[in-house]
Amino acid sequence: MLSQVEPANRYPQCLCLSPTYELALQTGKVIEQMGKFYPELKLAYAVRGNKLERGQKISEHIVIGTPGTVLDWCAKLKFIDPKRIKVFVLDEADVMIATQGHQDQSIRIQRMLPRNCQMLLFSATFEDSVWKFAQKVVPDPNIIKLKREEETLDTIKQYYVLCNNRDEKFQALCNLYGAITIAQAMIFCHTRKTASWLAAELSKEGHQVALLSGEMMVEQRAAVIERFREGKEKVLVTTNVCARGIDVEQVSVVINFDLPVDKDGNPDNETYLHRIGRTGRFGKRGLAVNMVDSKHSMNILNRIQEHFNKKIERLDTDDLDEIEKIAN
The missing domain is CATH 3.40.50.300 (P-loop containing nucleotide triphosphate hydrolases)
Incomplete structure (x- = not known):
């Protein structure tokens, strides 16, 4: 232009x-x-x-x-x-x-x-x-x-964590946070309700959290992103509104609290790529962690792995040594 x-x-x-x-x-x-x-x-x-x-x-x-x-x-x-x-x-x-x-x-x-x-x-x-x-x-x-394999961003290490319910997912998240140094993180949820709940729980734990979802006024959304970009909040909890195009250089970890699915409940591979692509930008190394809490979500994860032909390793968030290893 x-x-x-x-x-x-x-x-x-x-x-x-x-x-x-x-x-x-x-x-x-x-x-x-x-x-x-x-x-x-x-x-x-x-x-x-x-x-x-x-x-x-x-x-x-x-x-x-x-x-x-x-x-x-x-x-x-x-x-x-x-x-x-x-x-x-x-x-x-x-x-x-x-x-x-x-x-x-x-x-x-x-x-x-x-x-x-x-x-x-x-x-x-x-x-x-x-x-x-x-x-x-x-x-x-x-x-x-670009070649498809270049899209999957080789600089990003991808993991999944097995949980039984929402509370266990939250616990796994806290364990991750306790064990590794995170510059800034983006956490994606499927619904506004989950995003609000998670932001509130993280705040109780003393994290500086920003919440971004589609029903906010555009000016509010811009202000939230600006604060996150300036580092005033270290964690951004969001729905898909933020999966695309938002570049924040310091994002070192992306967490899929819920895996991305389309309206029919099938894996949304495009959104997965856009979400995890918020980290590992500008040639830096990034980390993507997927929370799996049911047979159904394990199936979604397997289909995402097949689509990108890239293995997603299991991570045990109860084992602090193992978590520390992935961060290096």
């Missing part, structure tokens, strides 16, 4: 859509960092809460936002002239395509763009349905692929 902007033209030339408010802000920060050597470059955020006067036109060169707000800015409020857009980016394209509302809005925006507009779709994972859609949007694409 930066290479395509003509700074002398004071109108939006590049549009970047993200599935969430947090990701839009994060991408914007990266553009601001890279763009600081390009002082005339201006950036606008088309996100909920960014109110502009009706009838005004935007003079910023790059607009980053979520699909609903960008669509409003293009169609209803006419802040952006879509016919002048040169580059259209879908970030986390698979989510944008799989989520019905995002898909409809993204298509409506795309249809307003000029024919020669460059389309860029980014994602760590592309399912077949996403490919089909991508080929509709980008008829003659250049495809740049």
